[in-house]
Amino acid sequence: TSRRRLPAFASRQRVNSLAQSPGCYQVVTFPVFTFADSIVFNQQPISRYPSMIKEPLTASPNSVQDLEVKDAQLNFNSVWTQLESELGVENLRFPKEIFWLNGAPGAGKGTHTEFIMRFRHLTARPIVVSDLLKSPEAQKMKDAGMLVGDREVVGIIFRELLDPKYQSGAVVDGFPRSKVQVECLKLFYQKLIELRDQYLNSLFADQFKKPHFHIVVLFVDERESVRRQLERGKRAQEHNAEVQESGMGELMELRKTDLDEDAARNRYRTFKEKTYDSLRSLREVFYYHFINA
Numbered sequence: 001t002s003r004r005r006l007p008a009f010a011s012r013q014r015v016n017s018l019a020q021s022p023g024c025y026q027v028v029t030f031p032v033f034t035f036a037d038s039i040v041f042n043q044q045p046i047s048r049y050p051s052m053i054k055e056p057l058t059a060s061p062n063s064v065q066d067l068e069v070k071d072a073q074l075n076f077n078s079v080w081t082q083l084e085s086e087l088g089v090e091n092l093r094f095p096k097e098i099f100w101l102n103g104a105p106g107a108g109k110g111t112h113t114e115f116i117m118r119f120r121h122l123t124a125r126p127i128v129v130s131d132l133l134k135s136p137e138a139q140k141m142k143d144a145g146m147l148v149g150d151r152e153v154v155g156i157i158f159r160e161l162l163d164p165k166y167q168s169g170a171v172v173d174g175f176p177r178s179k180v181q182v183e184c185l186k187l188f189y190q191k192l193i194e195l196r197d198q199y200l201n202s203l204f205a206d207q208f209k210k211p212h213f214h215i216v217v218l219f220v221d222e223r224e225s226v227r228r229q230l231e232r233g234k235r236a237q238e239h240n241a242e243v244q245e246s247g248m249g250e251l252m253e254l255r256k257t258d259l260d261e262d263a264a265r266n267r268y269r270t271f272k273e274k275t276y277d278s279l280r281s282l283r284e285v286f287y288y289h290f291i292n293a
Contacts, residue, residue: 087162095167096212097120098169098211100176101113101126104178104225111221127157127170127173132157145264178275186285236254
């Protein structure tokens with residue numbers, strides 16, 4: 001008798017139906033024999049029994065959106081609960097005005113940041129999310145043009161925003177970048193409104209004013225973005241070579257995605273598919289500034 005190995009999801013008791021997730025197959029109920037991880041079908045592979053396998057299940061857009069909202073709630077609640085426990089609710093004093101700056105790679109966020117700071121009389125340097133994430137795991141993902149875990153990003157940004165130097169206002173460069181982060185931003189705003197209402201008639205009323213969020217999106221097309229990234233990498237290499245030869249000056253940051261066309265293109269597509277589409281949902285919630293860069 002031949003034993004046909006079941007996939008890793010096989011149960012030791014019964015296989016009912018596979019989780020309702022995209023790309024998976026739904027399997028009808030059948031008993032599993034005593035050799036828990038193997039099963040016999042008259043010496044025939046399971047794939048020869050078409051009646052037992054149905055078409056791939058497709059998740060509806062609504063179910064995917066529900067999962068993203070739930071993920072955001074879990075991430076946000078986890079971070080917020082930890083902050084309350086460590087610092088106390090009365091010490092969660094965030095900036096009254098925050099510019100959430102996002103843009104395609106090479107869109108000139110640094111240039112536009114300087115303009116925003118002058119226009120709004122902000123003195124604190126911008127919060128660059130990519131600079132905040134220095135863990136080895138985060139660095140590997142950034143080098144590949146990918147995104148870092150949402151919970152890590154949310155937690156580190158919130159802690160940085162609590163620094164008193166940002167009380168008058170702050171520019172956050174590189175957040176939100178995913179649908180989960182977008183939902184976290186909405187929850188963050190709602191929580192700040194709750195804090196304002198909670199302390200409205202107290203001695204802390206001046207510390208918990210109504211927040212003002214601005215979403216700033218800088219856009220360039222893929223071809224221009226890749227060209228600018230590679231040009232930036234070339235300039236950085238030339239500058240660093242001069243510094244090393246002369247021993248004078250400071251080395252410029254050299255991103256791996258600025259040295260490889262495929263990595264630069266992947267970075268842009270990550271922005272377009274995961275960040276840009278997510279940001280558009282914020283147009284109905286906050287001040288939304290779209291800039292052709």
